[in-house]
Amino acid sequence: MPQDTQTETTQQNKVLSYIKNLGFSDAQIVDKGSNYVVDGDIVFSKTMEVPADNGKSITEQYYNGYIVTNSRNIRVKIDPSITSMTSEINGAINQWNTVPNSRLRFVITTGTVYDILIKVDNTIGSSTCGQAYLSTSNGLAGNTVWINQALIQNNSAAQRQRTIAHEFGHTISFKHTNQSTTTNVPGVGGTDAQSLMNGGQCGSGATVLSTKDKQATAALYPL
Template sequence: MKTTIVYRYALILSVLSGILFSCSKNNVETKPTESDPVLRYIKELGYKDSQIKDIGEEYLVDEDILFSKTSKPDQSILDKPKTEQYGTANYVGYNIQPNILVYVDPSMNSYLSEINSAIGIWNSVANCRVKFTITTTAASAHIRIINNNLGAGVCGAAYFPMNGLPGALVRININQIAGNSFAQRTRTIAHELGHCIGFRHTNWQSGEPQSGVLSDNGAYFDAYHILGTPTGGDANSLMNAGQCGIGATTLSSYDILTVQFLYPTQVPVAGTVPVFRYYSRATSQDYFYTTSLEELGNGTNGDYIFEGVGFYAFPNQPANTVPVYRWLRPTWDHFWTISPTEIPTASTLEGTAFYVYGSPINNAVPVYRYFNSSFGDHFYTKNLDEGTLRAGYVLEGIAWYAY
């Protein structure tokens, strides 16, 4: 039994979906049914006819993944499989946090206890800016939970975050989970809520689409390894797939670390502020970092996508820190450097972005700088593992030290 992720699309926006890798594109033009771009895409991912089920508005693939028939697939593919906790790179907007409103559809009224218990699992995490609250007003809810017969073997489905908003819908297959224990019914709901805030499956390499998952808003649902989680998988993770009725019923220590990493309440060091990270892959291929939510907010549909907090830095200049200069290079690449003499050609100085350390003092950690020469883009992360997942990005060294 597997849980399911609905990869959402939206007609008003651009593109959806990528998923898994590749595999052969050989049979693309050979079968009549593959004139359907979604079906063709699913097959390009390597799924066989026997694994694809038409369930009306969607294709249900390998009992695990839903593809909307109205989605517009994209074949962009990145990265390599690993087995740590993973985020999608799409997270709940900073100014939506910490109050995520959940509306329980009347079809799920008999599961209110389980829903409250599932919410409690997430809300009990300390130092975390994700808190779910049930609202009785459907219109203002961020997430709706409904009962939906998803077919045998599918326990639930959920959307990933989009445009800084939590995944908007959780579908629970009461038919499937009714016979499970209370703790397991709760687990299914908590698991789906995890997807709504940007968790991918911890064990995603075992048959699940892995990366290059492009949402309709141009954001990629790459599987980003979460810094600090183990490399050997996590059997205790509530976010493991394929464990409906048998999976972990509490968050593992690494699940907790992950949600705290993605949504920390407290800045790691007094005086620092979050440096928000965005990425435009749809048009300009540009990573962007700013301490000001005013600049891009939750992201700008289809262009810059909110990717959470990149790291923490100082908004003013404490002792021993240095300024980070922000440049705009030609053909739209934002570039940051602490070197006053590293002046990119034909570029515009946009000012001092924030302040950091030039050496590893005061427990500051390295922020690595990468460059993608094929489309000229600089990328900064304190998560070295993440950098290695980025196809085409080459490590240039340590940019500075921050938190």
């Protein structure tokens, strides 16, 4: 096997191991070329830097263990492809920004320097409303949110906003609340049918952050 191919295979195996150590099963992991897509909408680059702990120390619910360090000023760039959903984007951001006792703040930027790019991708799947990268081990927000505008354009405005808010949740470390192998944020235990971060609810899930969603956000991003 050529050296570069061997190195690439080794890197991909490291990423797979990391994903599985976060609690995801083989059945939840789909190979999408340069990325792995997990549990429908969580994206991991095959070239990502795998944290030294390889995910083994993660113990909190819907949380990958990596807090965004500039959480008071997470800059969101709206790609021209999705400007028609600016209202929904602003509504989604407002939900996260108004969580009581939390320092978390997303801000819209029109500049060339940003933390998250949100854009349209109508090719991500016939039943996938959106996808996003998780936050990273070096304290950065997941840098891209993809929205399947063709799929959600006929949903209610509240459901379109829900899709966007859900994907922003992944960029700041939240996994799916209803992932069976996930454990609890300290002090915010138990299942939550009303969680906006429940997976597999494209077009039908809760449209606002639940009480536990807010409690978990305040726990991870306290004032």
